[in-house]
Amino acid sequence: MTHNLLVELGLEEMPAYVVTPAMKQLGEKMKAFLADNRLTFEDIEVFSTPRRLAVRVKGLADKQSDLEEDFKGPAKKIALDADGNFTKAAEGFVRGKGLSVDDITFREVKGEEYVYVTKHEEGKPAREVLETVTSVLKDLTFPVNMHWANNTFEYIRPVHTLIVLLDDEALDLDFLDITSGRTSRGHRFLGTEVEVASADSYEEDLRHSFVIADSKERKDLIVSQIKAIEEEHAVVVEIDDELLDEVLNLVEYPTAFMGAFDEKYLAVPEEVLVTSMKNHQRYFVVRDKSGKLLPHFISVRNGDSHFIENVIKGNEKVLVARLEDGAFFWREDQKLVIADLVEKLKHVTFHEKIGSLFAHMERTKVIAGYLADKAGLSADEKEAVLRAASIYKFDLLTGMVGEFDELQGIMGEKYATLAGESEMVATAIREHYLPNSADGDLPETKVGAILAIADKLDTVLSFFSVGLIPSGSNDPYALRRATQGIVRILDAFGWDIPLDELISDLYALSFDSLDYANQDQVMDFVVARIEKMMDSTIAKDIKEATLASSTYVVGTMLEASQALATKSKDAGYKAAVESLSRVFNLAEKADTSATANPSLFENDEEKALHDAIETLELSADMTENLDKLFALSPVIDAFFDNTMVMAEDEALKNNRLALLSSLVAKASQVAAFNKLNTK
Incomplete structure (x- = not known):
């Protein structure tokens, strides 16, 4: 039952x-x-x-399953005294299980007998x-x-x-x-x-009491009601999933309805209208068949359709107040001058320990110029980056962004365009906020991407420098998200900028406003974000080996981890990794400044390994590189079988270590193979 x-x-x-x-x-x-x-x-x-x-x-x-569980106790020699009687150790063990010594049996485990008891517990109703x-x-x-x-x-x-x-x-x-x-x-x-x-x-x-308890049924009802409105009025409603989930959890008995607002408000930028409706009023946006915004909205009432006309009028009145605010700020902000707003940013605090927003922008501009060169941007693109970096936070002081903070960057793009800034500059002002979530959209332009990376880099380095470093799950300044954005953008644009060199070069910069500090913690933090990007199915040792490589190019590290994960399923993986791992372990004892001298080789195996290393050319294809490295396994094994690396002769030993070190210098571009687990 x-x-x-x-x-x-x-x-x-x-x-x-x-x-x-x-x-x-x-x-x-x-x-x-x-x-x-x-x-x-x-x-x-x-x-x-x-x-x-x-x-x-x-x-x-109807009842619990019956329980039968075995418990292992002390060894027999401890459980019995010289006369064969149970000791206090045995009595205490069974008493703790709610049993007696009569329940004891002995079982052999690895050549020695131990006390065992089996506890039976009948299931309760x-x-x-x-x-x-x-x-x-x-x-x-x-x-x-x-x-x-x-x-x-x-x-x-x-x-x-x-x-x-x-x-x-x-x-x-x-x-x-x-x-x-x-x-x-x-x-x-x-x-x-x-x-x-x-x-x-x-x-x-x-x-019967106007509550639909099944959330899926409630959601389906909301969607069907909206679809019915669409069909009746020949419109298209944007059913945003996040907004739908929020509305779903605001109502117990939903009734969707359509309201309207004056067409004059359509002169205000669409983003302002959509933000007012979606973010502030939880309304769904209405468009015509061609995608043009219409002066209508869809809302969902928590109740039935009685007196729905009054509900519609009330919602329209509330929305109009919001739209009036938007229209007012749109008119007034166009009277402002970008240069004046930028000057005022000198008095706006980025963080009390770090300084002003203006100082943050100055540092970002230097970093952006450096990145533009590294990424190979054209002269026009670099000029746009530097101009955008000079002004990109100005819209924070506009009335519109003060009222609708979700529009920062978006309004910056619009106001910059109205002020005569180039399309590249205006777009970069909007895109520098991207991605605005862990898996959010990335910038689409090179100029926007460079500005986004530069802004995020100074943010991370500045907060780390004054000791505001995330710990555990605590990350009040969203530095993890910012760093994740940096590595995602670098990967998406395929910019082969080694992060270790990048961070070191930035720490070599000097600013009047702030000196960067805590470089090691920043680098560890960045590496952790790269690991976060790696496929979750990849084994921990493969991730660690890739992250310990000598190449801190994001795309290369991600590709190497995936290639190693694929190769780990091959039959020859274990033997090849063990050969390379042995090379890595011994090379740690080498003087990295020394080079191998072929005149000191004593056998053909040394010469063969030297020739193989000399002719080894690695490419951007990580799978191909692994094939080349794994193909060296027989040559490496033959070398170790016939050569005493740690020879008593100091010159021979150092020469052989230098030979191994030269292989590590190339192989470590893929991974630190001695961190891979082959057991």
């Missing part, structure tokens, strides 16, 4: 971004609870709205095990918590109701001073309290 279990927690409205992760977490925690308590089940379903989290377990076993099921709710974690009334405990929001139903039986349990029952809460405005009859009737019981 199996059962269905329902657990629902009713709360005050949770932040939208918390709801879906909390729902998924609840399902995982319940699964872990059942596994830990040996209760089998067929399926787990999760539910959520802004005011509830719920989980239903289907096909729950599910009803009894579920007395602790509210621990699942207690184990939920949230980004922020609060406490309320006179309580000392904290949770994401105040808790109001608790339901725990085993089929149609309401279990009497407690959680945060709330006693469980079968009463849930309906829609805040349209519904009433709901008596949930059974675990199976949960969704339908809530539906």
Whole structure:
């Protein structure tokens, strides 16, 4: 016989971004609870709205699985005294398992006998095990918590109701001073309290009180309603996935509707209108069939269609106020002069320990010029980079960006264009913020990419230099994201700029505003971001070997790690890596400034290895390079079989170490082979 279990927690409205992760977490925690308590089940379903989290377990076993577990104790010689009686060590061991010495058996393990006991535990009824099921709710974690009334405990929001139903039986349990029952809460405005009859009737019981508990059903309903509006009015609605997920978690009973605003606002840049609608009002954007923005919006009401006309008017009024702000700032900002705004940046703090935004821009300009040369930009492109770096933060002082901070860079591009700046300069001002997330879009232009890298490099180096270094998960200044952006852009544009040389050259620069410090920590931080870019399926030792190579070109390191991962499946991988690893280990003892002298070679194997190294030419193709290096394995093995590297004769020893060192100098461009694990 199996059962269905329902657990629902009713709360005050949770932040939208918390709801879906909390729902998924609840399902995982319940699964872990059942596994830990040996209760089998067929399926787990999760539910959520802004005011509830719920989980239903289907096909729950009537009782726990029986437990039979073996425990190994002390050796027999310790468990028995000279007279063959059980010692206190043996008695203490079995007592700790809830058994007696009568349960002891002896088993041989690697030639020696040990005490063993087998513990049998009959499974308890599910009803009894579920007395602790509210621990699942207690184990939920949230980004922020609060406490309320006179309580000392904290949770994401105040808790109001608790339901725990085993089929149609309401279990009497407690959680945060709330006693469980079968009463849930309906829609805040349209519904009433709901008596949930059974675990199976949960969704339908809530539906009668204007709550759709299944988040997927709620999402599908929102989408279908929007599609119906599209068809009725012959428009196209941008259903942004992130916005849809947010709206989904703001409503319990959705009703989509279309509102409008005056066409005069279409004279304001589209980005301003879209930001006002999407980011500030949670509205979906409406376009015509050709993609042109229309003076309409789609919103989703938390309720039914009654008095929807009043709801539409209210939303239109709120949006118009936002659009009026945008139109005002658009007019006023065009009166500003870029040079004046840049001058004012001298009095705007980048960070109190680092200095002004103007000083940050000055350092960025120097770095951008250096990078432009390294990346081989044309004279026109370099000129554009330097001009963009001279002004690129000016829009932070405009009224529009002050009101809509999401538009920084975007408005900079528009205002720069209006002021007569070139397209390359204007585009770079927008693109220097990219990527704005771990996997966000990258700059598309070389000028924008160089400015983005330069800006991020000075940001990272500046914060590290004053000791503001991320630790653990703490990264308040998003330095990981900035560094990830640097390596992603370098890889995407195929710029073969070794990061170790780049960082060293930047630390050699001198600025009046700041001296860079903590170079080693910066380099470690950068390498960690490159590792983050490597395929997650690649073995740890391969990543470490690649990251320890002598070539800190991002694309090369990524390609080398992938090539090694592929080669690791080949039959000859182990032997080839062991040969090269032996070379690397011995070469550590070499004087790296010395070169091998062929006149000191004593056998043909030395000569053969020398000739192979001399003719070894590595390319940009990492798979091809590995083929060439692995092909040396027989030559290397023959050398070691016939040559004593650490000879007593100092000259011979140093000459042979120099020979090996010359191979390492080439092979380390691919990886540090002695860091690879072949066991």
